[in-house]
Amino acid sequence: MRHLDNHVKAVIFDWGGTLVDYGCMAPVEVFIEIFNRKGIEITLKEAREPMGLEKMDHIRTILNMNRINNMWVEKYNRQPDEQDIHELYGTFEPILLEKLPQYSEPVPGAINSVNHLKKLGIKIGTTTGYNRKMMEVVAPIADKKGLKVDSIVTSDEVPKGRPHPWMCYQNAINLQVYPMSQLVKVGDTVNDIIEGINAGMWTVGIIKGGSELGLSEDQIKNVESVQLNESIKSVERKFYEAGADFVIEDINELTDVIDRINDMIETENLQLNKK
Known part of the structure; x- marks a missing residue:
């Protein structure tokens, strides 16, 4: 037994x-902002869809969405790569750190x-x-x-x-x-x-x-x-x-x-x- x-x-x-x-609310606002800075407008729903993932993976998942991927290719004439992901994350982290005290x-x-x-x-x-x-x-x-x-x-x-x-x-x-x-x-x-x-x-x-x-x-x-x-x-x-x-x-x-x-x-x- x-x-x-x-x-x-x-x-x-x-x-x-x-x-x-x-x-x-905190990370969603920042995801929308960092993509806007790159000339890519993402929706609230798109920003939320990968929620729960590690934030680099979150960015990677957004970039793999068909609509967003197509917009990126149209704007930059190439597929997004790991350097783009790291660049987006490099923008994301300091903005989020600044906002987090308001969202704790x-x-x-x-x-x-x-x-x-x-x-x-x-x-x-x-x-x-x-x-x-x-x-x-x-x-x-x-x-x-x-x-x-x-x-x-x-x-x-x-x-x-x-x-x-x-x-x-x-x-x-x-x-x-x-x-x-x-x-x-x-x-x-x-x-x-x-x-x-x-x-x-x-x-x-x-x-x-x-x-x-x-x-x-x-x-x-x-x-x-x-x-x-x-x-x-x-x-x-x-x-x-x-x-x-x-x-x-x-x-x-x-x-x-x-x-x-x-x-x-x-x-x-x-x-x-x-x-």
Whole structure:
């Protein structure tokens, strides 16, 4: 018989759009700006589509989009190359670093949810598409507001960022928790969900405050309810199609989901112990 602690041992959160920066606004604005500087107008939807990736990969993905790639070729008479990607990123990083202090406010419910999980003995890890330099701006501001996590792993500290599982694995090492089947990945993008699946974790997608919905708090308050509900349903379908175990409207629902996961882990492990 095998003995396992029948509960969630750690929750690994994303940062922007999940714990801070409601609507994940900071990077989107900067992506649009850096492409505009090159004479390429990208839409809000195009800027958001690769969200969750490491930022260099994000730029690379935008350049590979058919419409944008065609515009680039028309303007520069050649395909974009790695030098262009590095040049765009070189513009992106300092602008984002300047903006980040304005976009490090914890989302409503994040502090209470994290503190509640900690009281249950659950450790709190985080992954992000930001690099360490960016998180050195975001994390201290969030910490002073009361959002305190146990581990931060950034995309530049592992071989590859999302959707690869390495940041999740490094969090498990930092927190000294296992098996991965008793860890939960929480995020606001499809890449968060795939990251968690690739790491062998439970996955939870968050809609409100996240990049997939892409609405600020004011926009959510002012949009027509029918339109908002349709948008929420669309994001929910997208998460489930990506393989999410659970999808919640906002972070305040997370503790109930953790209770459900605990019940499922306990049932599964009891069945294992009977074999």
